[in-house]
Amino acid sequence: MADSSEFEAQGFITPDGTEMVIVRRKDWDAVCSLAESAVAKIEEEAMNIPNDVEQYVQLGLNPVAAWRRHVGVTQTVLADKVGVTQAAIARIEAGPTGAGRDDTLTRIAKALGAPLAHINPPAKTSAQRMRKAIDNSTNAKTGRLLQSASSSR
Template sequence: MTTETQFFFAPDGTEMAVLPRERLDRMIAASEDTADRIAAETGLASLAEEGGIPFDVESRIAEGVNPVRAWRDHRRFSQAQLAEKASLTQAAIARLEGASPGSGRPETLDAIAAALDAPRWTLEAPVPEEKGPKRTRALFDRANPAERRLLRSRK
């Protein structure tokens, strides 16, 4: 029995190849590894360009928590600590956390985003009102490629 690839022409003139199953399996695995590497590189590029949201922050936002509060809790800052780091007052942080996402002057949100080391756009994330499967879908739709793989694996 030969282990080399064999070539022949089908009756319609198409050139065909027969190769050992082990070699085919290795080729398929290599192709899948390449696709996974490309997806990972794309995800990393997306994170570098747009920033990302940790799963616990995204989950809290989806539960209705204001994004500033979700990020502040994630970073384990008190309102006073965040206010000091962002050169604001504790009362301003409290007002923003009680307001709808994205409320506040752009320069205030920029300062808070910088203090939290969070992408600015995440502070404007809408709070979804849906629960259950729709909530999971909303999380999935807003996730970057790397987070989508994680969400897929938790189903």
């Protein structure tokens, strides 16, 4: 584990009295990595996954579908609680774990009483981060991009 004495930092106070710190990029990346690891460990320890949900996931079900079955609601009922269409729930359940907009997955986790880290785990690879960025840039109900890829036509 990295010791704080290993990091190089410079501090200063802005004219409005805000204390600021400047660190090297590699030190910032190391701190972020440590923080992500700590959060993941805490979330993993906090997750209390019912046996039936674990079994559904082991059989290949998306965690949203597994939790929905555990709670005993239909896609339509869950969609109404979350404020999306039944088709949106179906797309999320058919996709890989964490597929969907962050705000939608947060509402789903809350509606199902599931740990958010189980429904929407942090992206670990660049491909997962890219997929998540695309998911977060689409309309939850239509699946269409919120902004066009090119503004010049």
